[in-house]
Amino acid sequence: MVRRILPVLLVLGLAGCAGESARADAAADVATRFLSAAADDPGAACALLAPATAESLDGPCEQALADEDLPAPGAVEAARVYVDQAQVVLDTDTVFLAEFTGGWRVVAAGCTPVPDRPYDCVLEGS
Template identity: 60%
Template structure:
């Protein structure tokens, strides 16, 4: 995000048009990866030595295809 927005992540993320997430509905953990399903969003996380970090947000499911995410980390 910092590279594409050409500013710090904390600044750039506030400018994104993400849905109001709402309450947590379900959390699925698969080893070092997790999916958090909220009322109006789905967020993906990965476990790093420093803890869990968001790798994708603003994600919407698509039939028979991977999620479409507004924010993706690498």
């Protein structure tokens, strides 16, 4: 009996990992699309922001993003998913995202680590 259950558990465990990998890849895709659009197509970038982040901007979203000093997208070094939150580390930036019904949305971008403190972010929601 144990011999029959072990392969099933192994397959289920691997399937769970594959699901998390796909979610991490999706978060990384949104992060890089956001950073690409921020400079060239602020309207598209605004559509990728979490509602609270968009609301926290000073003024209309498109103009506010144009005024921010966000880095160009770099190569993705790591993407980690924690339930409905994600962290995407690029070689130029770190982006934090939240998962909504319609997919991943950017919560904070232009983030750099600060020793023994929270990240310092150019753009973040409240």
